[in-house]
Amino acid sequence: VDDPAEALNALAAVLRPGGLASVLSANRAGATITRVAAGRIGEARELLESADGTLGAADPLRRRFSLAELEALIRSAGLTPRSAHGVRIFADAAPQQLLELDQQALDDLIALERAAAGDPAYLAVATSLHVLALR
Numbered sequence: 001v002d003d004p005a006e007a008l009n010a011l012a013a014v015l016r017p018g019g020l021a022s023v024l025s026a027n028r029a030g031a032t033i034t035r036v037a038a039g040r041i042g043e044a045r046e047l048l049e050s051a052d053g054t055l056g057a058a059d060p061l062r063r064r065f066s067l068a069e070l071e072a073l074i075r076s077a078g079l080t081p082r083s084a085h086g087v088r089i090f091a092d093a094a095p096q097q098l099l100e101l102d103q104q105a106l107d108d109l110i111a112l113e114r115a116a117a118g119d120p121a122y123l124a125v126a127t128s129l130h131v132l133a134l135r
Contacts, residue, residue: 009077011077025131030124030126032044067129079133091127
């Protein structure tokens with residue numbers, strides 16, 4: 001979305017009390033790591049330098065957040081973050097050719113993603129963050 005705060009406010013407005021919102025956002029740290037892995041070091045540096053702790057205001061896309069920034073944005077819409085999970089923690093680093101040719105490797109990757117998704121140690125490097133929030 002072009003304006004995450006506006007979108008979350010609209011979501012909160014139509015959510016019933018006790019309702020659950022599922023919020024998925026790009027993770028700024030994960031995006032930085034992904035750029036390094038792709039050889040786009042200058043872009044990674046710019047993205048890292050844009051992190052000023054003000055809800056992504058310095059991020060040129062304003063759509064990539066740390067977990068703390070995303071939870072603050074969710075709270076500002078009147079919702080209460082309940083749980084957070086990492087999405088695509090390892091998938092972007094895995095050799096795609098291997099995954100296309102080896103079903104066991106793909107199955108193992110999916111199991112690895114599931115096992116690490118709720119581990120706080122891996123949230124910072126996930127490509128995306130998934131937060132469940134209550135109204």
